[in-house]
Amino acid sequence: MNQITVIGLDGQQKQIEFDVGDNLMEVLRDAGYDEIMALCGGCCSCATCHVKIEDQASFLLPPVEEDEEVLVSMADDYDESSSRLSCQIPMTGDQSGMTVQIVEAD
Numbered sequence: 516m517n518q519i520t521v522i523g524l525d526g527q528q529k530q531i532e533f534d535v536g537d538n539l540m541e542v543l544r545d546a547g548y549d550e551i552m553a554l555c556g557g558c559c560s561c562a563t564c565h566v567k568i569e570d571q572a573s574f575l576l577p578p579v580e581e582d583e584e585v586l587v588s589m590a591d592d593y594d595e596s597s598s599r600l601s602c603q604i605p606m607t608g609d610q611s612g613m614t615v616q617i618v619e620a621d
């Protein structure tokens with residue numbers, strides 16, 4: 516079973532399951548995290564899917580491409596070591612066990 520832990524804006528942690536092949540933004544939205552607005556629908560042009568992921572190297576995440584880096588680095592509450600745009604993270608079994616913190620949208 517593929518699961519991640521999500522820390523919501525209220526600080527509550529919840530374990531949610533995901534399907535391989537979905538991206539992280541879709542997984543969070545499907546789990547009811549509507550604060551992930553994802554206004555551009557996953558086209559990497561809005562940064563309203565900003566999340567923080569600790570210890571990214573342990574979960575074989577794709578590298579941050581230039582367009583993602585430009586957008587996410589302008590987000591409020593940006594953290595170089597943990598900030599990602601969730602729409603740019605395709606889920607595989609390698610992400611099971613990962614902890615994702617929801618970030619308040621700008």
Ligand code: FES
Pocket residue numbers: 540552553554555556557558559560561562563564600601602603
């Ligand atoms: S949904 Fe717009 S950048 Fe991710």
